[in-house]
Amino acid sequence: MSESVTDRATDRSPGRATDRTDFFHRHKDLLERAVAAAGDRDHWSPHPESPSPKVYGPEAAPAGEATFRAHLGSAFKLPGHPQSGTVAVGERSPYGLPLDVDYPQVTPEEAVAAAKAAASAWRAATPDVRAGVAAEILSRLNAASFEIAHAVHHTTGQPFVMAFQAGGPHAQDRGLEAVAYAWAEQKKLPAVTRWTKPQRKGEPLVMEKTFTPVGRGVNLLIACNTFPTWNGYPGLFAGLVTGNPVIVKPHAGAVLPLAITVRIAREVLAEAGFDPDVVLLAAETADQRTAAELALHPDVRVVDFTGSKEFGNWLEEHARQAVVYTEKAGLNTVVLDSTDDYKGLLRNLAFALSLYSGQMCTTPQNLLVPRDGIRTDQGTRTAAEFAEDLAAALDKLLGDPERAAGTLGALVNDGVRARLSEAAGLGQAVHPSQTVDHPEYDGATLSTPHVALLDAAADAGTYTREWFGPVSFVIATDSTEHSLRLFTETVRAHGALTATMHATGEDVLEAARAAALEAGVHLSENLTGAVFPNQTAAFSDFHGSAANPAASATLTDSAFITGRFDVLQSRRHVAPETATATEES
């Protein structure tokens, strides 16, 4: 990815080239910076993560909230969107607020037909033009961060600051990262080149060859309830920039954040002279099964999915006509051997388990601790003692209701509540989940993490299942070696999005790195400060890996891009002396 990546830019779209390249020229520097950042993997973000008025201006927060509130009880407008009536999806805020937003209703056939009708002009545009449009969409999404933050807060139950950050700027970062990869990947080859092969006698053979990236077809995005934008934007923008129309199928419980996103995308597409149906919303109720129907449509050639292992595996098994990128679930694991900052370790882990009530696909579930203890700067702590210390750290973190609310958020749906009830009977509860009153919303259920002490040998049936929500286990093992073996075996078999090692010795850390490579999972080492196992930074940290069963994709790497388009070639002879520019004559 070189700085000169735009040198090969050629816009061959007929007629309105000037209009269509406007957004590209506006964002060219940003795109080049993003490509460089994805290569360097140092910290970088053009989207400030602080919701402070000093950053977004004093009007942004109240204006965004007002815009959000205006959606409530209304029919969401998407001008020009194919529509046969409206659908009341029944979104209800985990904080008790009824949303009552109706969305355009569209059948799978209608959605695919509209996407296909919009596809050809979009496909004919250059990667530059598409990347420019995508960057403009992201810029306007950033301006709408407060509106989207409230929509995320009231559909996912995320605490507000998290909803702002993860649902706004961090999701926009992930989207821009996908744009950068998709743009650079399509520009690796020249649009037109000259091939000159010397001959033993006479003139050389000379051909002019063109290389055209062509999108695979309709890209379906099936989004999740908990991180509709953060997990959705990479697929949305990767699909768009590689020349595919995208049908956005939100989770019935979290439509609004993506409806706002689709509205903004369509506005930008129309301004750039494209059919806005390049991006479509396919809202459905929880009872409808349009996701499955859409995913099997012969013209749907790419599927992005975030959600349950069951449906993810079903998609991988059945959507054979498509390239399927899934982010499912697994057994996020922490291996504890030793630490020189036991307080920091406990603080970090307590927060990691509590953040958004453990409803992150990255929340640690299985904490593997040698039965006889870990060495710490506070002396050796057995597995049982460590479990008690963790329980105390959780109580300390969540003792203040305001702070608890700002950390825990609310339980997103009945599935999480059911799992939490079921977990109450498992192993030896060292920190039983407790209900906390929300200082502002009467309707919200706040629950502290449930932590149980398990035995590695006796309780394998329990900890080799995923318990999505505020449920984690301290698992007593025979030794660190045993922990690392268990880590590799369980993650290879059941997958994981995150893994963490706490150890002071370089030899143990090296063994952990080897175990993580064997398990196929990204590793965090000795997190005791302000970086948590469940957080990944766009442009620097990878999220997920096809190397283990929890996902079939990494956000964001080249493999996440290359399945979405093909480069097609044409070749013709030209006279040796003819210049490339005569192509147009």
Added chain:
Amino acid sequence: MSESVTDRATDRSPGRATDRTDFFHRHKDLLERAVAAAGDRDHWSPHPESPSPKVYGPEAAPAGEATFRAHLGSAFKLPGHPQSGTVAVGERSPYGLPLDVDYPQVTPEEAVAAAKAAASAWRAATPDVRAGVAAEILSRLNAASFEIAHAVHHTTGQPFVMAFQAGGPHAQDRGLEAVAYAWAEQKKLPAVTRWTKPQRKGEPLVMEKTFTPVGRGVNLLIACNTFPTWNGYPGLFAGLVTGNPVIVKPHAGAVLPLAITVRIAREVLAEAGFDPDVVLLAAETADQRTAAELALHPDVRVVDFTGSKEFGNWLEEHARQAVVYTEKAGLNTVVLDSTDDYKGLLRNLAFALSLYSGQMCTTPQNLLVPRDGIRTDQGTRTAAEFAEDLAAALDKLLGDPERAAGTLGALVNDGVRARLSEAAGLGQAVHPSQTVDHPEYDGATLSTPHVALLDAAADAGTYTREWFGPVSFVIATDSTEHSLRLFTETVRAHGALTATMHATGEDVLEAARAAALEAGVHLSENLTGAVFPNQTAAFSDFHGSAANPAASATLTDSAFITGRFDVLQSRRHVAPETATATEES
């Protein structure tokens, strides 16, 4: 792909770094040149395609032939290779020569176990080390080009010069192209980087992050009868360089070229300090079904396949645990509208149909011609007249037995012979296939192309099947527009490896380009000289495309590489002032 791609080279393999990087340092310039060539797509090859003594030296040809002849009637030696007895695969030259070579017998379980045992050190080596080993293998394969040429000639039936070029230097070019892509793709990210995030108060957060490419698992290569090396090397080298052990499963009729390849690869691996079982040979008889068994083995994570549509589709359907790259078959199409060099067009097409008796996955089968004729510099020629002219051009090309033998080669197997017999009854035969005596070998069956005149409407059932071998159709259509529509429809439905357009008007050529993009196939325009529709040049032309059903891969693009490895990350805090170099402390 920048010139500085090696700046990030770091060999972290323990102990014998000096030995293992030797080959990399020897071939570093070549690798960088190859990466640049794959980006520029101008003509480039480090492997001379001429078998002339002036190029390869006066001794190369006789020495290569002697080495080949020494294999006949012997047991092929692969020192250290896992082996439970030997297998007589029954290779028989299409020119009549019995080969009688026995190969090591190995069960699928034994092969996978040996590959896995060899994998970890290979995976732990750096991309530089692996690319260096691969480049050395290719360099030695180039030195063995005459030995391999005879092995290809006497297993595939290719005429000798073609066997030398396609089986030797051109296959080596394709292999090196795969090495270049695989090497560059793994080096897009830094091995170690520093992440520094400013904090509102106090010191910045600083982390050191490592990125390690990790191969997916065992890579199975299922090779074909007609182009064992040309179609096999891309997968072999892409698999190797991305850190996977490769099990080579040759077609029972064409084992020797790949056995020689495996022997050379194992020699280089051993010299570089690796377990030679990183590359294994799994020879089988035509009756055994080890390919299917190997392809479903849970530890086989990548499959490369060239061959029939039926088995290719079966692999895509059933080898769900693996990433499957197939190159199958389709309806290679020529659309004729007009030409200003009718003689050149006929000469070019006659050669394209005759080369290796049409037994190339790229040989044109369906020639779409407006019933009322094409405009040429020799006047308008109706579809029927064009068919007669083509027949005459074939007779002229193949009239001399020596030249016919050097062009046609021999029919590779009974499947081709059966199809040729079946084709005799189809449509109106304008050039019935004729048998030609080989000037040197009594046992060879040489057959000229069978060309029949068909009707686009009446004979769709015939021309929408693939007739692999010397069978082509002149199909009378209503118009060029009709031809282009048929072209798009049939290729979208049944696939194609190649497409060719003959037209003098830029508007018609533009329409053909649009049709080819819609069909998802690479296009050649107005080939009337020394470049033929069925030939593609490594580093410049793409071969195949996942954009149509004839293949699920392109030789060679990034998608052919990215499914073979994942990048795994680890991260740890470091003090802001610590230098990266302290990692080793």
